Amino acid sequence: MNNSAGVPSPHVTVSLEGVRRGARAISPVLVGQLPYATVVGLSAQAHGFSMLEAALMSGLMFAGAAQLLALGAWVYPPPIFGTTLAATMVNLRFVLMGPLMAPWMDHLRGWKRWGLLFFLVDNAWAMSVQEIEKGKRDAGFLLGAGLVLWFFWVTGTMAGFLVGDFVAPPPGHPLFFAALAVFIAMLVPLWKGRRDILPWITAAATAALVSHLMPGTAWHVVAGAIAGSFVGLLQTWAGKAYAA
Amino acid sequence: MRLDPWIVLAIVSMALATYATRAGGYWLFSRFDPPQAVRIMLSYVPGTLFVSFVTPSIINGGVKEWIGAVATLLVATRTKSPAWPIAIGTGAAWIIFEMR
Numbered sequence: 001m002n003n004s005a006g007v008p009s010p011h012v013t014v015s016l017e018g019v020r021r022g023a024r025a026i027s028p029v030l031v032g033q034l035p036y037a038t039v040v041g042l043s044a045q046a047h048g049f050s051m052l053e054a055a056l057m058s059g060l061m062f063a064g065a066a067q068l069l070a071l072g073a074w075v076y077p078p079p080i081f082g083t084t085l086a087a088t089m090v091n092l093r094f095v096l097m098g099p100l101m102a103p104w105m106d107h108l109r110g111w112k113r114w115g116l117l118f119f120l121v122d123n124a125w126a127m128s129v130q131e132i133e134k135g136k137r138d139a140g141f142l143l144g145a146g147l148v149l150w151f152f153w154v155t156g157t158m159a160g161f162l163v164g165d166f167v168a169p170p171p172g173h174p175l176f177f178a179a180l181a182v183f184i185a186m187l188v189p190l191w192k193g194r195r196d197i198l199p200w201i202t203a204a205a206t207a208a209l210v211s212h213l214m215p216g217t218a219w220h221v222v223a224g225a226i227a228g229s230f231v232g233l234l235q236t237w238a239g240k241a242y243a244a
Numbered sequence: 245m246r247l248d249p250w251i252v253l254a255i256v257s258m259a260l261a262t263y264a265t266r267a268g269g270y271w272l273f274s275r276f277d278p279p280q281a282v283r284i285m286l287s288y289v290p291g292t293l294f295v296s297f298v299t300p301s302i303i304n305g306g307v308k309e310w311i312g313a314v315a316t317l318l319v320a321t322r323t324k325s326p327a328w329p330i331a332i333g334t335g336a337a338w339i340i341f342e343m344r
Contacts, residue, residue, distance in 0.1 A: 036330075039330070050245050053251050053255065060256065060259035065294075078251065080254055083258060084254075084257045084261045091262050091265040092293075094269055095268060096269060097269065098265075098267070099273035102270065102273075102274055117263075118263060118266060120266040174337040174341040175338075177312045177338075180301050181337075184313050185317075185319075187298070188321050190290050192291070199288050207296035207300055208300055224293070225289055228292030228295065230285065232284065232287070232292070233284050
């Protein structure tokens with residue numbers, strides 16, 4: 001992963017030109033992001049957040065899946081440990097995404113490196129990986145793409161909040177199904193074929209059981225993900241044993 | 245505008261955890277090679293996690309959620325756009341809601 005060792009250090013910059021290029025490249029993605037931000041704002045409003053709290057959540061977390069998950073299982077007062085652990089689980093994919101930024105980050109220091117990593121979101125990351133593969137050395141690209149997504153993420157959340165305020169849909173209204181639909185739709189690109197059958201069934205069964213035993217918490221998400229991934233590990237080991 | 249201390253605490257705590265995953269992955273993998281078992285389990289995390297999130301809500305829901313879920317899945321398998329499955333799935337749930 002770390003390719004800085006022994007390689008002459010390429011000059012990695014964070015230039016305004018790179019910021020502009022990143023901002024331009026990411027713009028088409030906004031069409032998909034805005035409805036998602038609206039749903040986050042709508043859910044926050046329905047769970048009794050103030051608009052400032054909703055904007056704060058989007059501005060500081062900048063992680064749609066984790067935010068919707070937290071809002072989906074929201075109770076007041078919030079169980080800090082449980083919600084934080086669930087958010088960490090949802091965001092574990094970032095742990096796998098970060099290392100691919102090494103060709104840029106290894107050559108940056110201080111706020112440039114650690115500040116840029118804040119903007120590691122799915123689409124900005126995917127486009128930055130392509131830039132790195134093309135041999136580009138301007139990390140401003142990630143900053144530009146991330147800033148545009150961040151700005152519309154926060155304003156989109158506030159817009160969704162106002163919609164919720166105006167329409168004031170009662171609990172159980174089908175508008176809230178949108179938050180669930182976001183995740184159901186996400187399952188399709190995540191499905192990698194037969195290898196997912198057993199882990200997904202395990203996850204579903206575990207989550208159903210835990211949510212029945214501990215209603216009103218987010219533990220079913222954590223338990224289901226761990227149980228399902230563990231079955232995936234066992235299956236991989238067993239598959240290797242048979243294949244050998 | 246109101247800022248509830250509990251809500252702010254939860255938000256800040258989740259935000260710190262989120263940043264830790266963003267910066268921590270780069271930091272960790274640039275220093276250590278994680279065991280193969282950890283890598284394999286992590287590769288299963290996104291899918292199993294979202295399955296765990298939606299299953300109880302669908303099971304505990306009603307006809308509205310079931311029809312909406314099927315519609316969302318059907319559209320998602322036929323388009324790469326993130327917006328259409330959400331819009332049509334929610335629309336289907338709404339139609340069922342209005343019919344009952």
